[in-house]
Amino acid sequence: MPLSLKQQQHQQQQLNADLPVIHNLPVHDVIQQKVDSISALKWESDQEDAFFVADIGEVYRQHLRWKSQLPRIEPFFAIKSNPDPMVVKLLAAIGLGFDCASKSEIQQVLAEGVEPERIIYANPCKQASFIRYAAQQNVAKMTFDNAEELHKIKLLYPNAEVVLRILTDDSASLCQLGLKFGAPMESVPSLLQTAKDLDLNVVGVSFHVGSGCQDEYAFEDAVLRARKAFDIAESMGFSLSLLDVGGGFPGADVKDGITFEKVAAILGPTVDAHFPPHVRVIAEPGRYFVASAFTICTHVIGRRTVKAENETQYMYYVNDGMYGSFNCILFDHQEVYPRVWSRGGKKYAATLKATEEEEETFTSSIWGPTCDSIDCLATEAKLPVLEDGDWIYWENMGAYTNCAASKFNGFKRSDITYTNTFE
Template sequence: MHTELQTLLVDPPCVNNMPLLKQQQQQLPLDLPVIHNLPIQQVIEEKIESVSILKWESDQENAFFVADIGEVYRQHLRWKSLLPRIEPFFAIKSNPDPMVVRLLAAIGIGFDCASKSEIQQVLSLGVEPERIIYANPCKQASFIRYASQHNVAKMTFDNAEELHKIKMLYPNAELVLRILTDDSKSLCQLGLKFGAPLEEVPSLLQTAKDLDLNVIGISFHVGSGCLDENAFADAVVRARWAFDQGEKLGFKFDLLDVGGGFPGADVQDGITFEKVAAILGPAVDTMFPSNVRVIAEPGRYYVASAFTACTHVIGRRTVKAENQTQYMYYVNDGMYGSFNCILFDHQVVYPTVLTQGGKKYYEKKQDNDETFTSSIWGPTCDSIDCLAKEAKLPVLDDGDWIKWDNMGAYTICAASQFNGFRQSEIIYTNTFQ
């Protein structure tokens, strides 16, 4: 029997009977993956036990993920509770997992897409074009034509050259000017690549007016992994100034896009989502009247805490250093796979031992268990493929398992198959009851 949340995935009410869905029906999977209704830990245990039983079968010990779609839904409810005015447009680039996208499409939120492929994925689920913003300020010409053909009108820009391109390819587009903000307190400073400085805003808007283009609002992005909640309030002030410039030129802006940079449920200390909401919500209400529609582009917020990675110890190396015994462990997913977030997203990952000597470690662990300085390495032949340079771990054996929490954002989506290692499989569960 399906739970209420799983029914949304099997029979989404918001996309039923839409012509577009009927046109794309042949592209939808005939069978959805199995969705368990079990705690994450139990799913992991059952998977590992099945590997032990089938240990002589080919590739049974490959690394895997457990994805909790219930956690994604909980994050949605949390958003609606703390930022009720701001409509989330999920940044699909953070995790385009088909079950995640299908769920979010079913509950009716919008999508931030950055390419033709991402737009195609969303449209194939019957999502209306109005629920998509093409939030890439510099777009390939053929992608703009595709957006035009499918009535995906909302798109961002931050330079005059892009305006001339859009004028030629999609003159009826609904344009959103992306302004530069202070992202100096963010792990990924997107302002290095995108965003119009405030001093350029008047001239860009004048160019849009001269080209008879329809600019409908302003967007910004405080950077991915923002570490200062006050950056959101500062960006809102800048957006208000840009709105005023538009009004002076005769534009009637009715859209504010506050971008991304929202912390996920895994962030419990420092800048939390609650702190961001407490700053951003009032700032928007103070600066913008209720007739201005406000959207956001959360990505990691929805998915970071929903995915757990499990890796298999495939090798151990004993190292003698300063009269101490240390260990190097090699596991079967790494920096060129799901752990690319360490390099590209500046993430720090933390290992948790699942089994030791083939036995459940968490059941027998004692406070006085002896641990050793250890490092954990991915499976490739590249020396940068290091997941943890120093961790205190008990002695592990080939065949033991290590768990990594909060692995849902910018991980699987950027995984390669370098050295011939395939991407990790995903097992789904639903802990929302």
Template sequence: MHPVAETAVMPPDVKGRHPDFDSTGPSMESSLPISNKPVHEVIREKLDSIHDDRWEADEENSFFIGDLGEIYRQHLRWQSLLPRIEPFYAVKCNPDPMVVKMLATLGTGFDCASKTEIEQVLNLGVDPSRIIYANPCKQRSFIRYSQKQNVKKMTFDNAEELYKIKALFPDAELVLRILTDDSNSLCQLGLKFGAPLATTGRLLRLARELDLNVIGVSFHVGSGCFDASAFGDAVCRARKVFDEGEELGFNFTLLDVGGGFPGADVQDGITFEKVAAILGPAVDQMFPSNIRVIAEPGRYYVASAFTICAHIIARRTVGRDASELHGESGDEHPEYMYYVNDGMYGSFNCIIFDHQEPVAQVLQKDNVFMAEAEWSMEQDYKCSIWGPTCDSIDCLSKQTSLPQLDVGDWLYWKNMGAYTICAASQFNGFKKSEVHYTNTFI
């Protein structure tokens, strides 16, 4: 548990089985159960409930455990380290209905990129003022929808977007997204979005000519940023554009510092504490207290809150060549290819889209539950792990080491909450992994 959460109290409407919180939304007729047990105990109960003879119920399908308590701990951590900056959760990172509903209950704002995301948040009763439509290039019908729903805050980074907004939503509250140095991020969003500083003056003058209301500046240092100084540099750039806007007669009131914040799973290198130690003071130094500051954290909230469990559905023994078999080690054990029932086209799309390298751990072997237990005494052997589809790209790990496993055993992967479920498909007819929930904040 994070120190900041040790003495905190879980709000009554997000603990246990509160009827308003357990539902996936107002339209749901029944609530989803939320356990209060540790993640590994919830997993054990799930595995114990599986019966091999009930194959028609798909009981051996892969599944997630979503820890809502971990999300709450992250929220408290944010409030402690960046008290001035209001989090607007990036829905695209993980639109799981329980996650979104919990954060709505906690009073966060929301960064939405489409009509569907805006609709999901509004359906929870969130006030439109708690939403920023943070997509600089928007479909016209989506802008019309935003106008109808009074979702005023939206970003732009080019002249064409200004003309579009003028025609469809002239009363919008616009935020100019500027280009920053995201060269040290896993996903460099500057390749697609952000106005270079050389163009911001021209864009602001056009906004004045069109009589549009620009209220501030936003930036994004890139998803998965691993250079804390990038946040400080971006704040300096935003300050220059604020000054530029003031000279042109604008009264900017909002700074959006975007996303790129590491989650609780990051313990070495750039941690959230290191980012906060740079970002917080930089904002306070360059922006007076009357400027509202928001951010768009996504993976920060959910990366460490989800664990996925997958069943070994097949094993293939692969012979090794003679030079390996008779090497100095004397190891004549073959290698294995393990096939599990979730993969690159499902929850592990993060390997391609988010540049992640999930690490498999043994969950259950020979019907013995091994999560959170000591199994390192068993000898490991070289192996690869593959998803269930008929596509050869569906590889979760080309080479790793695990104890000898067999069909029916289980593996699990921690820190699988960010950019996983959201992009999963049902290619080859394989279902998306369902989510079971617990709340470990006790």
């Protein structure tokens, strides 16, 4: 029997109850509301915990930007960069594909109703049981870069659509993935021969120029290598139909140096010049979609004054750190920039009068909350004097941050408040 309108509404309410609230306010207004809601006089625990504000509208703007700059290339979001449920929901709903690295990433994406065809299992060395799971779920596209993997795939998923990941020059990237993955060009013929002998279905070629790529021409060079791999495959009787140009695209935060537009201006025409329209072209961007969408706010929980030779310096301790969301400093080679949000309960910018704009600042270091001295977020920030209870915020904290955070020393991961600034 169909549900009555009332029952439908009830069902919808229950579904929505599981979803976090999404504000419709600018990020700074959400931060202010959160900070205002915390009274230093209250004793409820954890109210001053560090928190993220995630702007789902910013993720959507990045999607529109991609479509306008690289219309031929279909992004498969690299969920490893930020598996935030709201980000994944949005990107699933607007029809993106997903690059998954493990069974649980595949599960998360399938649970959002994404069809298996919209997933590439882009990890060249996969656990056997995960390949079996991919086979059960018909997640057919998967990468390989070695013969052993081909034998494993033959055994566990003989009908898989395998994609050869080739090695590219990633010397201009912050994270050089080629140290671990990618078949050198000279091994391409023998790998393809193995695939042929095993009667596997090789559908395409992929590469990754390295995460945090600083040189747009690295994409051009990689596309040319992929073309060579296609030619070798075609001369051996394969008919490839998929080119996967990987990740490595900069986030929206980059103001100078490499930008997404610079990459698109090289990558788009190079792909068009070397790959006919019947070849489907996909990419695996991670950082690009999420970096600029997340801002984290940390609370000053302690201060030490250091008498240096000619000046007073300060050491500040905040309540998220290197073992938490700021692990990106270590693992992702990211630079993070502290900015003062509030002092003495007042918004920092608002406390400055025009004449005070050149307020005295001091060399300050900022440290996370654990007892480890590696837990340092900034060594030489220039900041005004801060006190316990003041807030410091950090923008562009959406990629490879909370997803890799640990609970070392018993600190919890920072919660996320959502907003949508897309109009």
